[in-house]
Amino acid sequence: MEPLGTTDGRIDAVGTADQGVRFAWTPTGPQTAVRVVVRDGDAVVWDSGPVATSEPWLRSPSGVRFAPWRRHDWEARIDSGASVTTARGAFTPAPTDERAWHDADWVAATDGAPETDHARERSRDGSLAAPVLARTIAAGAPVTRALLAVTAGGHVDVRVDGRLATDEVLSPTTTHWDQRVQVVLHDLTPAFADGGGHDLGLELGRGFFGMTNANVWAWERAPWHAEPRVRALLRLEREDGAVEVIGTGPDWTARRGTILLDDLYGGEIHDLRRRPGRPSAGAVRPAVVVPGPGGRLEARLEQPIRVVEELVPDSVVETAPGEWVVAFPRVIAGWVRLRLPGGAAGSTVRIRYGERLRADGLPNADDEKHYFADGFQTDEVTLDDDAVTWEPRFSYKGFRYVQVSGWPSDAGPAPSDFVACVVRTDAAVTSTFTVDDDLLQWIHDATVRTMENNLHGYPTDTPKYEKNGWTGDAAVGADMFLTDLDAAAVLTKWVGDLAETTTPGHPPALIAPNAGVFGVDERAPVWHAALATVPWDLYRHTGDPAVLGAHVETIEEYARFELSRSPGGIADTILGDWVAPGTDPGGGNPPEDSRVPATAFLVRILDTVARIDDVLGRDGSWAATAADDVRRAFVDAFVVDGVVRGPRDEGFRQSHQVLALAFDVVRSPADRASIAAALAADVRARGDHLDTGAIGTKWLLPVLTDAGYADVALAVARQTTVPSWGAWWAAGATSTFEHWDLAARSHGHYFLGTVDDWLTGYVAGLRPVSPGWRRFLVAPAVCGAVGAASCSVRTPYGTAGVRWSAAGGVVTLTVDVPPGTTAEVRLPDGSSTEFGPGSHTVSSALA
Structure with a gap:
């Protein structure tokens, strides 16, 4: 089997750095040397030449820069001394050179910094509502590849024709915006492939950039503090060979959307009567060109934040008239998605989140230490006439229980009306x-x-x-x-x-x-x-x-x-x-x-x-x-x-x-x-x-x-x-x-x-000895008092593992050793041995 290749830790990565790129593969056997060749189409843009190394990765030098937007294919020719195997991968660098952004301005609904006094109360008039920056993309020949580069002060939800076009949330990630500003590259090819006209919308959340809720960590006093803003480039490669690059600028529109206020600590206030086409919808105005944060552009290399799991309730109980407590299986980070009934325009549902229950049976959504000036862990949504599935977008909470007030139905909510969305960086368990x-x-x-x-x-x-x-x-x-x-x-x-x-x-x-x-x-x-x-x-x-x-x-x-x-x-x-x-x-x-x-x-x-x-x-x-x-x-x-x-x-x-x-x-x-x-x-x-x-x-x-x-x-x-x-x-x-x-x-x-x-x-007894788990120790220390245990860890060389059981005064232990590594095994009887690659089983008397 051909070794699997990753670029900066990802398969077919879109949005990598353009230099210092890490090419890696899972070895299938011994390695004495490697040669990595990177191509842009038919052109070789980097050839490492033969490099004597047993490490299953190689990083390109900082002086070699790969062209942004372009898909690069690479292969690693892995020499074992007796044969050569090949690992392959692909990547597309994000545009991080300021020259690549000359067609795009920073835009917002308004300039300046938000007032923080009583923002929750003041938000009802829509003046602090999350802005939606939009542009209609004209029809043309079918699109073979559509890439959207986004950088923002705050977070951005990307929508095409009103529908979410990515599965990311709270993106880009928080940085010191005056020092580093992340560039995120989205592949929107499925949304634009037909070549038809489409509406591209970018809804902006405040995050730690434009926070209005004064707090002890002073995020509202950060040097970058301002209204949310975005800079984006859409690159369309069409079947007829044309390439269009469309950047944010004064020809975009801005309107205030349904999210009256979003606050990472306080929660969100939504008014669904402000949806487009409703009488209360925010006015559409030209986007305002604004200064951008002062930090240098940098590709986001960590995994995005996503909804990675959904949980259904264990119970829904009315603890007091009109007060419902929804219990989920475990404490999570995220939010609750609600299925809200129609026919109750103007009704407001409030959701308060807590990790535990107070003595009165309600979730603890209390700010006991008075960290926050303007709300804590509470969402509110005001309904229009339509039934709708609703969830917050720009704030996550820690909770196991939610208290729901103001449900617009005499029958009350059913368990099927709630889903807990687990929200976190999408880092796999290894x-x-x-x-x-x-x-x-x-x-x-x-x-x-x-x-x-x-x-x-x-x-x-x-x-x-x-x-x-x-x-x-x-x-x-x-x-x-x-x-x-x-x-x-x-x-x-x-x-x-x-x-x-x-x-x-x-x-x-x-x-x-x-x-x-x-x-x-x-x-x-x-x-x-x-x-x-x-x-x-x-x-x-x-x-x-x-x-x-x-x-x-x-x-x-x-x-x-x-x-x-x-x-x-x-x-x-x-x-x-x-x-x-x-x-x-x-x-x-x-x-x-x-x-x-x-x-x-x-x-x-x-x-x-x-x-x-x-x-x-x-x-x-x-x-x-x-x-x-x-x-x-x-x-x-x-x-x-x-x-x-x-x-x-x-x-x-x-x-x-x-x-x-x-x-x-x-x-x-x-x-x-x-x-x-x-x-x-x-x-x-x-x-x-x-x-x-x-x-x-x-x-x-x-x-x-x-x-x-x-x-x-x-x-x-x-x-x-x-x-x-x-x-x-x-x-x-x-x-x-x-x-x-x-x-x-x-x-x-x-x-x-x-x-x-x-x-x-x-x-279990598994821990690294030398960098990258090149050498690892297997030394279970409580055999006998514990009857059996196992552990495996995905290392750069493959999966290292141990499993052991003790019975009748004997411990039987199996060690899995990836290619290119060595396991040092210390047995309960005091003896020790070493194993090279492969699966090995050994027995020992209990000490």
Whole structure:
């Protein structure tokens, strides 16, 4: 079988970058060299020549630019030393050179920035309604290819003749519009193929570009803040050889549509009486040419956001007269689609979304911390006379339950009137995990669902409340994102967002993207470390150093800065082991000496910089030396009587012990053994409970297992009383919470689900050793106490997998090793072996 070829991670990709393109294939056998040839029609536009490499990918050099709009075909001739196989693919670059856009203006319904005071109330007059920019495309010869390039301040729904022409939502993705503006390329050939006249419409949503709902993260004060705007180019290739390029400009029209207000946090207000042809429809006026955002054009490389799944209700119950609660099977990110009856013009249906139910039986759609000035998680739709299927378009919510008020029928709604639309970045699941323990299986499944709920162009911290790309969350979650999901592209995009918040003499912001107000110039190396560690995790999982090369200077600059503000090698942080047991359910630091985690993370930052420099052939000796200096400072200040203790600690802190061991901060074998023993003893003394928060939890069970306390780790994982994953499970949760307390504000945070690293890497026993999974470890650590487990991960070389079962004192283990890789297998009886490509089965006595 011919190997499958992908371009920038996609098959037959439309809208790629025009340089630095990554060509990849799944190997079918050994590889010693490869030659990639790219053609535009019959013309060869790039020939790599023979390249000696065993890696199943090759990236074109930055000096080679492929023509936008043009379909390019490529082939990789893969040499095994004995035979040659061929992988093939195709791609079409997006136009990102400003010269390609000379035929298109930025257009909007109006210029300027929206007023934010009482926008929800003021929106009723239509002045803030989502604009629809439109143009009639004249008839001509049949169309062989129709491509639409779109870039926007905000989001764009594309319609042809009034019907949605793509399956994307919330597109393009949020960026720092003053630094990067995404270009999205849509293939609209099916809509224009007949050559007839068609109406092209672009409806604009506000997103984080033109937000009207004032909030604590100050998106309404961003430097780019303005009314939504769009710039687009439609390119039609006709059968007669003609090529037409039609750009947005003053010859387009603008009208205010049915969406009176759209707000990522507050929800949407729709008035269906404003549909075209109705008496209340918005007036059609010429489009206004406006200034565009100042950022450079960049092709969107991460997967689009889509409705990826639809769920039907478990129940629909009238909890009070006229108040209906619709329950769905699980917590999701997205919205509800309604089938609304006709004959009730002027009636307004209100939908409030919540992840859990309050004591009164209604969904918790409350803004408890007063983050928002003008509404939260609420949609409203006013009907006209027609029955209609309706859904929001430019806001997503975190929810399991919805409260429906004002249903325009005495009989009330039926379950068939509701569909929950799951909305997220369309990143495929790339792993499998099974275990013969219901709780451990639930932990994995709930964690993956929660990660999926937090992918919307970047990793977010909750789909309900903040929708922000918190650095600490991404730092602890990157490993499991890259193991379980096809998340490399979206994390790479986010690293670019984060790097843009960093300037000389300043740390990265606490959230990215960022409006430039919140979390800027803080002292939080525990969170800032993401700037170094997430690119490193990307390299570990993909084997591709491009992300390291793109940001190494920024990473080095930040590491030097953090070191410079850490006198004597002792760092400090405003954010430590967040939401550890005993803290406020709404969030907080534990009573710990914040210098301990900060200094441990300073070691990790410096070690990571040294490793990055080594990969890139740079001199990282300064970072390695500084890391050792900080290690000595840490031991002198915080290692006391064989445990890690800060002078400002209130009691024993599990997380301090975990970080000292996980980051190799403490290297003395005697101290390491003492610290591990103290950690295990504290867990036992707490009745097999953890006492770690968002930071320490990721490494707690791996550290215990590596130190010889796998039984303690398993006892923690199987715990069912607070604080534990099992307590959530016993309470009927379907996702992972923001806090161990069952009163947790959010049921949509993944950062306490990082135990998944231990489930896949230690229970099943599968984890990478060398970059790109070129070499991986198979080392199940709880055989016997657990009866069976399996895990598979789609790596750049193919699927790596393990499945094992224990019975009668014997463990039978099967390892699947992709071409070009090696598995190091450590068996329960203490022996070890290595396997090359193929499927291998081996047995071992239990230890």
